[in-house]
Amino acid sequence: MTKTTLLWLLRLGIGLLFLYSGLIKIMDPHRFAESTANYLILGDRAVILTAIYLPWLEVWTGLAILLLPPMRSAAWLLITLMLLVFTAAKISALTRGLDISCGCGTGEEPMTLLDVLENLFLLALTTAGLLLDRPKI
Amino acid sequence: MTPTSSRIPFGLAALLCVTLITGTLSQRLSPDPLPAVYTPGASLLAEAEAAGFTLLSPESARSLHQAGSHLFLDARSLDEYHQGHIPGAFPVPVNAFDLHFPDIAPILMPDSPLIAYCSNPACDQALRLAERLRDAGDTNVNLFPAGYDAWSTMNAEETRP
Numbered sequence: 001m002t003k004t005t006l007l008w009l010l011r012l013g014i015g016l017l018f019l020y021s022g023l024i025k026i027m028d029p030h031r032f033a034e035s036t037a038n039y040l041i042l043g044d045r046a047v048i049l050t051a052i053y054l055p056w057l058e059v060w061t062g063l064a065i066l067l068l069p070p071m072r073s074a075a076w077l078l079i080t081l082m083l084l085v086f087t088a089a090k091i092s093a094l095t096r097g098l099d100i101s102c103g104c105g106t107g108e109e110p111m112t113l114l115d116v117l118e119n120l121f122l123l124a125l126t127t128a129g130l131l132l133d134r135p136k137i
Numbered sequence: 138m139t140p141t142s143s144r145i146p147f148g149l150a151a152l153l154c155v156t157l158i159t160g161t162l163s164q165r166l167s168p169d170p171l172p173a174v175y176t177p178g179a180s181l182l183a184e185a186e187a188a189g190f191t192l193l194s195p196e197s198a199r200s201l202h203q204a205g206s207h208l209f210l211d212a213r214s215l216d217e218y219h220q221g222h223i224p225g226a227f228p229v230p231v232n233a234f235d236l237h238f239p240d241i242a243p244i245l246m247p248d249s250p251l252i253a254y255c256s257n258p259a260c261d262q263a264l265r266l267a268e269r270l271r272d273a274g275d276t277n278v279n280l281f282p283a284g285y286d287a288w289s290t291m292n293a294e295e296t297r298p
Contacts, residue, residue: 026163029171030180034261037175047175053160060152060159074148099214099232110232135144 003132010129014122015066018079021104022058029055035103039093057082069135076130083126087119178258182282185264191279195291198252198281207250207279210241212266223254223288231266238273247274254281254288 025032033051036042042050057078064075086104090111093100102111164170172179185192193201201207202223209226211218218228229237245251251270255262267278281288 029167030169030183033171033175034180034259037177037259038261044175045173048171048173051171052164053156056160056163057152057156060155064148064152070144071148071151074145074152077145078149078152 007129007133010125011065011072011133014079014126014129015062017122018058018062019066020062022055022060022062025051025055026059032103035101038098038100038103039089040096040098041089041092054082065129072133072135073130076126076133080123080126080130083119083123087116087123090116090119178260178282181261181264182258185267185280185282188264188268190264190267193252193279193281195281195283195287198254198283198288199291201250201252207252208241208245209252209254209281210266210270211285212253212255212262213260213285217256217285221285221289223285226254229253229266231262231269234266234269238269242273245275248277249275250277250279251275252279252281254284257284257286258282260284 029051032055033047036050037044037047061075061078061082064071065079068075090102093111094113094116099110101109102115104115182192202209202225209223210229211222211226212229212231214230214232215228218226218230222228227241229241251267253263253266253270255266263280263282263284267280270278
């Protein structure tokens with residue numbers, strides 16, 4: 001498998017994941033606000049701002065990775081930063097013993113260590129994207 | 138600065154701008170926008186009402202408890218249940234519903250009057266439990282949104298000398 005094919009698989013996997021993840025949050029912002037608040041990290045105003053803008057950031061970074069080559073490097077950087085924040089939030093919630101769902105998708109299953117491992121795996125993929133997916137000059 | 142790295146600030150600015158614009162527009166144009174400040178439990182209560190569940194006040198929950206007409210179901214974790222619960226309530230942690238529901242299923246009829254509760258209006262476990270019970274066939278599921286926190290406060294006030 002060539003590097004180009006691998007890069008496209010990476011773009012498709014991560015791009016579609018972020019696009020989907022943003023769209024389902026946009027479709028139900030109230031539920032996403034509840035999920036965000038359940039982490040007990042952000043203040044009441046910050047929860048609302050996060051619920052308004054974060055899903056759109058996921059959508060646009062996902063689209064940029066898939067379709068907008070000039071913005072691809074910036075999108076990889078933003079996605080990697082988002083994943084770092086999400087992973088830290090999950091670790092924080094687990095260490096505080098919060099019995100909450102992760103708020104990452106449609107499921108209501110309680111968060112476990114597996115969710116953190118999943119994030120770390122995605123973080124490895126996005127770091128690879130950030131380092132390898134440079135536009136040809 | 139290489140041409141590649143010079144694209145990153147441009148890309149960051151563009152992505153953040155388009156995020157700000159679309160986020161603000163979606164909030165402005167939404168028929169059900171988010172409030173300026175998050176109110177714990179507000180959207181859960183709206184969701185519960187929209188789903189057709191009867192929401193009980195602490196006073197109503199207490200009179201039904203005294204009448205013994207309804208079965209109280211505790212949707213919180215087993216740890217929380219063992220730390221304190223409404224007298225007579227059954228533990229049905231919604232996060233392990235499939236494991237615990239069979240314990241109470243034999244005593245339930247389709248129209249058994251049930252009251253699901255968790256800690257307070259901000260927790261979603263009671264609503265999720267009510268949804269699971271309705272899916273399991275019970276047609277008379279009620280919610281006590283103020284939950285165990287309100288119940289224990291109410292009882293502490295009554296027993297205070």
